[in-house]
Amino acid sequence: MKIGELAKRSGCSIQTIRYYEKEGLISAPARTDGNFRVYDTPALEKLAFIKNCRALDLTLDEIKQLMALQHLPGTPCEKVNDMIDAHLKIVESRITDLQKLHADLKVLRQKCGHARPIEQCGILDELSPKSHSRN
């Protein structure tokens, strides 16, 4: 199949597929006489694997590492677990950060109703350093 069909079937855009090739996530496929890329089913499966990983927000680098591990049979799969654990930690701290942010924004939002002229806006006041030194 050509790249357009692969794109449709995999749900990746054409540019993304070419980008993955450039980045070495998928190997360069055969070409037609007219220089068009031709893909087989294994290529589609590789893309699906990458898609699954991206849905979990693994970076392209992490995915590359996973794929490299897959081709070293006999390796203990501890490294895979470690990577997932590390990723879990990252996601956890991102969530914590965002929750703090959310709380801060809520507090900020309380500072102002919506009918005041801008000079008296409690939000802008709160964001300004002068207001903080006033405390």
Add this chain to the structure above:
Amino acid sequence: MKIGELAKRSGCSIQTIRYYEKEGLISAPARTDGNFRVYDTPALEKLAFIKNCRALDLTLDEIKQLMALQHLPGTPCEKVNDMIDAHLKIVESRITDLQKLHADLKVLRQKCGHARPIEQCGILDELSPKSHSRN
């Protein structure tokens, strides 16, 4: 003060300050004969304002809009509130997404202990499209 001192006092890096100037978030300061930037206290306060906003993860564009509003006295501050509300929504949906992600990763992590050879790794198996078609 010169840019190095401003950087230290504001907690922004020198490059970031120059970047903010290029992007129009702060105005171009006066220069010495030797072409060095010279800043005054209001400049430091502007940077502090930007820093406060960035800590809330507002984009530079949003910050620019806020600063523009500040200089239109008499404007009702509804727009400020709207921006914060919109931002709250974004943060909320990011949190929801990440929580889903976290749950998915946890499930994935369960699929594998850590003493198996890579061929039997439950995680890689789960990520591979073949395993899904096997169901």
Add this chain to the structure above:
DNA sequence: TTACACTCTATAGTTACTATAGAGTCAAGT
């Protein structure tokens, strides 16, 4: 005067793509 810290501009790199320009390929229809 020379060593050193500081600053300047311009440019490239980061992440994972997306978008565009300009050219070439290919099959079907007239």
Add this chain to the structure above:
DNA sequence: ACTTGACTCTATAGTAACTATAGAGTGTAA
């Protein structure tokens, strides 16, 4: 044979908010 249209090719630039670097100039203290 010719043209239209859909598809593909490469190369390049843009996204957000910076960070890092090179190579040059400035300023000051010993």
